[in-house]
Amino acid sequence: ETGVTQTPRHLVMGMTNKKSLKCEQHLGHNAMYWYKQSAKKPLELMFVYNFKEQTENNSVPSRFSPECPNSSHLFLHLHTLQPEDSALYLCASSQEQGPYFGYTFGSGTRLTVV
Amino acid sequence: SQQGEEDPQALSIQEGENATMNCSYKTSINNLQWYRQNSGRGLVHLILIRSNEREKHSGRLRVTLDTSKKSSSLLITASRAADTASYFCATDEAADSWGKLQFGAGTQVVVTP
Numbered sequence: 124e125t126g127v128t129q130t131p132r133h134l135v136m137g138m139t140n141k142k143s144l145k146c147e148q149h150l151g152h153n154a155m156y157w158y159k160q161s162a163k164k165p166l167e168l169m170f171v172y173n174f175k176e177q178t179e180n181n182s183v184p185s186r187f188s189p190e191c192p193n194s195s196h197l198f199l200h201l202h203t204l205q206p207e208d209s210a211l212y213l214c215a216s217s218q219e220q221g222p223y224f225g226y227t228f229g230s231g232t233r234l235t236v237v
Numbered sequence: 238s239q240q241g242e243e244d245p246q247a248l249s250i251q252e253g254e255n256a257t258m259n260c261s262y263k264t265s266i267n268n269l270q271w272y273r274q275n276s277g278r279g280l281v282h283l284i285l286i287r288s289n290e291r292e293k294h295s296g297r298l299r300v301t302l303d304t305s306k307k308s309s310s311l312l313i314t315a316s317r318a319a320d321t322a323s324y325f326c327a328t329d330e331a332a333d334s335w336g337k338l339q340f341g342a343g344t345q346v347v348v349t350p
Contacts (some may be wrong), residue, residue: 125279154336166280166325169276179337196321213279220336222267222329228279 126150129214129229134145137237138204144232145198152227154220155197157189160211160231172197173220204236240264240339241309241326247345256313258344260326261306269302270338271311274323279294281325283311288331316348 127148136142146155157169171179172191186208188200197214211231217224241262250256260269268287272280284300286293286309293300299312313320323345327338 127279129279156337158340162349163342165342168337168339173335173336211277215280217336222336223285224330224336225270225285226272226273226280226338227282230279231277232304233277 125132125227126230127214127216127227127229129212129232131232132230133233133235135235135237136204138202140204140208141200141202143201144199144212144214144234146199146229148195148214148216148227148229150216150227152216152218153194154190154224155194156215156226157197158213158215159184160213162210166213170182170199171220178220204215204234206236209234209236240266240318240328240330241269241341241350243292243324243326243341243344245344246342247347249347249349250316251318252348252350254316254348256316256346256348257306258311258324258346260309260311260341262309262326262328263307265329265331266304267307269300270329271298271309272325272327273323274343276322280325314347316346318348318350320346321348322346 159167170189190198211232214229215226271283323343325343327340
């Protein structure tokens with residue numbers, strides 16, 4: 124394991140459901156990230172948190188709502204999603220947000236919207 | 238927005254051969270990183286090379302960076318079946334992207350025994 128744990132691993136939800144993705148890291152990192160990975164497309168950065176403060180919202184639709192209660196936990200709350208939101212959602216962490224830190228990724232949540 | 242583009246999109250080699258993939262990017266960077274992703278899993282950090290560095294090694298991996306050409310290469314020597322994965326370059330843009338990595342679409346590498 125990488126030290127970044129994402130739950131659940133798989134999620135199937137209807138377009139009217141509300142669900143949450145969870146990410147937890149035990150690495151003592153202070154920056155956390157959400158990325159979306161769709162088939163045949165580059166990873167898309169969604170949100171960045173540095174020391175619990177949101178520093179990036181990459182024009183993500185409001186049906187995705189992040190929450191970072193502390194430096195170790197990151198959530199992505201989902202509601203009224205569309206089928207095109209089906210993707211692998213990856214959480215990552217780094218020592219802090221800065222130019223010389225590599226990311227540690229979780230294994231992802233495979234989301235299917237039906 | 239995508240910054241790096243990997244080439245080739247796919248690469249098929251036999252065990253023991255070397256695998257080389259390239260990454261081109263558009264704007265000035267603080268650093269460039271390479272990651273590996275096994276099918277359906279998270280990405281694993283391989284190497285970070287800073288903009289003032291030209292070459293780095295890690296085990297069987299060799300990364301070069303040419304900032305004048307805005308390109309990087311990843312060489313895997315003596316490949317193994319376990320190297321089968323997708324490889325991504327990621328860039329940290331120098332301008333206003335402080336610590337936010339932009340990933341390319343990846344090179345899919347298949348190593349056959």
